[in-house]
Amino acid sequence: MVHTIATEVGEYWDIAYGEHLSDHEIEELVNLEERVWKDYGVRLIDITVDRQENDFPHPMFHNSKHHTYVRLCPKVAR
Numbered sequence: 001m002v003h004t005i006a007t008e009v010g011e012y013w014d015i016a017y018g019e020h021l022s023d024h025e026i027e028e029l030v031n032l033e034e035r036v037w038k039d040y041g042v043r044l045i046d047i048t049v050d051r052q053e054n055d056f057p058h059p060m061f062h063n064s065k066h067h068t069y070v071r072l073c074p075k076v077a078r
Contacts, residue, residue: 001028012049012073018057018064032072042077049073 002014013032017025033044040047050071058067 001032009073010075012071012075015070015072016058016060016067018061018067020064036072036074040074040077042074044072047072047074047077049076 003011004014005011015029021029029044036042036044036047048070050069052069054067054069056066057064058069061067
């Protein structure tokens, strides 16, 4: 999970995950959901800008045949 703040779009997150989420990764997503709800009053599903299901391994997840990429940006919910 990469958190970025850009001048034009504000705060956003790029998230990539393989076929299996660890307990730590699930906890990170739950914490992000709570933070975005508290700060922006929206759910993660409502701020999804891009979602890609990729049929190839992510460079960080060599043991996974597939990976999912999601970009979240609260500004799109406004």
